[in-house]
Structure formats: C-alpha cells, structure tokens
Amino acid sequence: MTDSSSSDSKNKRELTLRFLAEPGDVNFGGKVHGGAVMKWIDLAAYACSAAWSGKYCITAYAGGIRFVAPILVGHLVEVSAKVVYTGRTSMHIAIDVQASNPRTQDKRLTTHCIVIMVAVDELGKPSSVPEWVPTTPEDIELRESAIRLMKMREQIGEEMEAHVKAFKTKS
Structure with missing residues (x-):
C-alpha cells in the first residue's frame, strides 16, 4: 500500500492508496469480492479525513456504492479519496476505485461512492473540522x-x- 497525496493549504484534501489485488481478495467467481473493495474504500476515507482534520475519524455513512467493473487478481488497485464537503464535524469524501493490469496500465473505473466521516475527540465525541471552501x-x-x-x-x-x-x- 502506498499513499500519494496533494495538499490544499496546510490540510491534505485528497490522497490515493494503492493495493495489489491478492488471491485472498477473490470470491468464488474469481473476481475481487465487494467486501475487500469496501474495506479499501473505508481505509482511504479514514486516511483522507484524518489528514484533512488532523483528528481520529469514524465512518458515519457509506452510500451510493456503484460497482462498475470487476477487479481481477494481480490488478493494481488505486483508491482515490477527496474531501468534497465539510460540515461542523463531518467530512464528505468522494471515492473512486480504479484498477489496471500492471503490465498494460489500462486503468479503468471499477467503483464509486461517497463516505461521510466524523472527527472525534479523545472521548469519542464529535469534534470540529476545518472548513473546506x-x-x-x-x-x-x-x-x-x-x-x-x-x-x-x-x-x-x-x-x-x-x-x-x-x-x-x-x-
């Protein structure tokens, strides 16, 4: 897994995590199962929201998940996360998952969704986040x-x- 980030002022607004789809990620049909993809989405949403807010964040909502194309074992998977809205304590993170054969680099969109993350303090209570404009x-x-x-x-x-x-x- 690697992280490629860009910054928006001092807060990092977007990042990309990269994974190699492994045999353990595959379902009985020979494709990466949705649960593995959802785990990668949650990891990217957490990393993006923590980088933006500078705080520990929890998943409040994941929705609109669209599985557009399958991911195969051995494919390089890129999970890109970007802050697209901030509330007082929450951040809406747009997620795009793309996959490619590492030999051909034929990258294509496989999944898209929105994840809402909430920053929390040491007691687990919602905590304010920087506004994204x-x-x-x-x-x-x-x-x-x-x-x-x-x-x-x-x-x-x-x-x-x-x-x-x-x-x-x-x-």
Missing part, C-alpha cells in the same frame, strides 16, 4: 452535489423510518 468550478459542483445527496439521504431516512414503523406494527 471550493474555489474552482469543478469543486463548487462537487460541493453542490454533496449537498443534494445529503438532502436525498434525509428523505430516504424518513421513508425508512416509516417502513420500519409499518413493519413493527405488522409483527
């Missing part, structure tokens, strides 16, 4: 997209609560 048109769009997704998650949460209540009354 977008400056480029691309970054402004990423932030606006994160805000739209946040609103959609709130609506989904309300629907799930109604579903759970309806299920409990039938039991």
Whole structure:
C-alpha cells in the first residue's frame, strides 16, 4: 500500500492508496469480492479525513456504492479519496476505485461512492473540522452535489423510518 497525496493549504484534501489485488481478495467467481473493495474504500476515507482534520475519524455513512467493473487478481488497485464537503464535524469524501493490469496500465473505473466521516475527540465525541471552501468550478459542483445527496439521504431516512414503523406494527 502506498499513499500519494496533494495538499490544499496546510490540510491534505485528497490522497490515493494503492493495493495489489491478492488471491485472498477473490470470491468464488474469481473476481475481487465487494467486501475487500469496501474495506479499501473505508481505509482511504479514514486516511483522507484524518489528514484533512488532523483528528481520529469514524465512518458515519457509506452510500451510493456503484460497482462498475470487476477487479481481477494481480490488478493494481488505486483508491482515490477527496474531501468534497465539510460540515461542523463531518467530512464528505468522494471515492473512486480504479484498477489496471500492471503490465498494460489500462486503468479503468471499477467503483464509486461517497463516505461521510466524523472527527472525534479523545472521548469519542464529535469534534470540529476545518472548513473546506471550493474555489474552482469543478469543486463548487462537487460541493453542490454533496449537498443534494445529503438532502436525498434525509428523505430516504424518513421513508425508512416509516417502513420500519409499518413493519413493527405488522409483527
């Protein structure tokens, strides 16, 4: 595993972790299983959010995971993480997973998702994080997209609560 980082002022806003897909990562179909990919995503989200905030961070949400293409044993996997929105104590991290055959370097997107990390203090209580302010048109769009997704998650949460209540009354 390696880390390739760039910085945004003094805080590191994005990084890439690299892995080699090993035989132990493979499912019965011969492809890297989703659990291994999700573990790599969580590691990259943690490293990115800790670098941005300078604090220990925990995963609060991982969603919208799209498995676009399979990863094969022996492929070089790059998990890129980037802060796209900050709240008072939370950071929304956009994750892209790409894989390539190391001999041909034919890199392709395999997975994409958003992970929300929360910085915590020594007692495990949420702790403030530095604000990220977008400056480029691309970054402004990423932030606006994160805000739209946040609103959609709130609506989904309300629907799930109604579903759970309806299920409990039938039991």
